[in-house]
Amino acid sequence: MLVLEFVSTVRATRSGLLDTLSDVEGMTGWGRAHAAELGLTAAFTATEDLWREVVELRQAVRALLAKAVAPGPASSADADRLPGFAESLDLVNAAALAAPLAPRLDWPAEGAPVATSVPAGERGESPRVRAALARSAIELLAGPAREQLRACPAPRCVLYFVKEHSRQEWCSVGCGNRARAARHYHQHKSR
Template sequence: MSDSLALRFTRTIRARNGEVADALADTAGLTAWVRQNAADLGVDAGGFTASDSLRDEVVLLRQAVRALFARAVAPGEPSSADAARLPAFTEALAAVNAAAMAVPLAPQLDWPACSEPTVRVTPSAQVSEQVRLRATLARAAIEFLAGPERERLRACPAPRCVIYFIKEHTRQEWCSVTCGNRARAARHYQRHRDHL
């Protein structure tokens, strides 16, 4: 199963060599990430280049989404990457909703001569690519958090991991086999230390 856009967005913060790494740390990082996800974001991959102001806005939106993810995994622990720097829940909720509402959408009927009619949703007003990008990310988070996968959302408890993931089966505890091995090794080391 492919990860949703909302999960991929929150995973732009990762743990690398025991440190938190931010894929959106600069405009080049945001440009690369948007180009990799262009189809889901509705942008032209080749023509997109991030600005400093867009990067700042997207990072703030990501923090708001991560705050909502932290609430979704409660009473479990949130990701340790940025839990202390997340906005308050009401502030995060308002930010995500405002970003989503910045691009009003309208249903449009498509009815080709040789097939059945279909509905597509398009922006009902002209907005900049930057506003549309933020709105798409916010709507992806809203759809994810209001959908059935929210119940299976977890923050990986492995040492130094900062990933939110979807629990695929009842015995799954970590986001990956690597994190499971790291957690078991840390427990073994701690037990060995405690017996000395």
């Protein structure tokens, strides 16, 4: 899910938080890795403005995810530094509208017609990128997967994930192992 990959550009490592989008070069690399989903070419190069706008959008989306997992705890990465809910909601909605989509009918010579969505009018890269990211966030938050959205409770983990089965507690096997190891350590340390 694009929105979860987007908000996971902030993640924990052993040495602290790592922000994949910490600079323009990071945004360029991440944009190229997700070019198809964002409507970019393989030669995409981020600008300073696009980078700032995308990072601002990421914080707004993280604020909405934090509200969606409530009353459970939000991600510890930035729970104390997130923008307000109303401001975040407005920003995500405005970003989604910045590059509206229109249906287009494609009808190959040897096949059935297929409907695709294309940008309605010419838009720059920043509105297209932000609109794709905002639409992905809206689809998650307004869809049935929202009920399964969780912040990973593992020590030092700052990721959000969609719970895929009833016994899933963590975002990954690695986080589950770290959580069990930490629990085991604390149980045996107090003896």
